[in-house]
Amino acid sequence: MADLDLLDRAFAAIMARMVRSGRAPHYTELAAALGLPVEQGRQTLRDLIDTGIPAWLHPGTDYIVSFPPFHNLPTQYRITVAGEQKWFAQCGFEALAVRWLFPGQTVRVDAPWLDCGEPLAIELRDEETLTVSPVEMVGYAYSQVGGPAENRPWR
Amino acid sequence: MNLFRSEEHARNWADFDPAQAQTLQPVAQWAARFSAPLFRERTRPDYISWLLAERARQRA
Numbered sequence: 001m002a003d004l005d006l007l008d009r010a011f012a013a014i015m016a017r018m019v020r021s022g023r024a025p026h027y028t029e030l031a032a033a034l035g036l037p038v039e040q041g042r043q044t045l046r047d048l049i050d051t052g053i054p055a056w057l058h059p060g061t062d063y064i065v066s067f068p069p070f071h072n073l074p075t076q077y078r079i080t081v082a083g084e085q086k087w088f089a090q091c092g093f094e095a096l097a098v099r100w101l102f103p104g105q106t107v108r109v110d111a112p113w114l115d116c117g118e119p120l121a122i123e124l125r126d127e128e129t130l131t132v133s134p135v136e137m138v139g140y141a142y143s144q145v146g147g148p149a150e151n152r153p154w155r
Numbered sequence: 156m157n158l159f160r161s162e163e164h165a166r167n168w169a170d171f172d173p174a175q176a177q178t179l180q181p182v183a184q185w186a187a188r189f190s191a192p193l194f195r196e197r198t199r200p201d202y203i204s205w206l207l208a209e210r211a212r213q214r215a
Binding site for chain 1: 156157158159160161162164165167168169170171172175178179180181182183184185186188189190194195197198200201202203204206207
């Protein structure tokens with residue numbers, strides 16, 4: 001297991017990359033960002049996932065699939081900040097937490113309703129919920145929040 | 156973990172499970188839940204150290 005300082009730096013590097021670009025780094029890029037040999041970068045990524053944060057790799061690979069609140073694989077939850085739509089949220093609930101990564105900026109979440117495909121949208125900025133459309137919007141989880149990792153992408 | 160137009164629309168979803176109906180809540184309540192420190196603190200440079208310490212504190 002990597003030491004805590006290294007895990008802190010790995011988490012911060014991945015999150016910063018996702019905020020900046022909407023994409024997670026490959027472990028070779030993570031290794032470079034941390035000044036590590038490639039193999040140590042890969043092991044650090046695995047150790048970071050093993051801390052139990054609700055992030056995961058594609059099964060059998062070292063590719064980051066999800067790093068909440070973001071998702072490296074497109075989901076129906078499209079995130080727009082400052083007019084740019086280049087992020088996807090891990091789920092509808094984590095979409096509501098993206099705002100904490102963009103302080104002072106309006107974060108817009110666009111998604112289709114799963115029952116009929118019609119659009120919904122919500123805008124948040126820091127502590128404020130600016131718009132909710134439609135106003136009757138609800139959240140629902142059909143499995144326990146934070147449940148088995150193998151199910152998370154498809155809830 | 157999805158968002159729906161209304162409770163009725165959520166109940167019409169093909170994957171709706173009545174056993175989990177207690178998770179049906181207004182989006183404002185979910186927004187409040189996802190305002191907890193666990194989510195807000197993700198920008199801190201020592202997030203993993205902080206998170207593990209929080210977990211230990213909560214278990215104590």
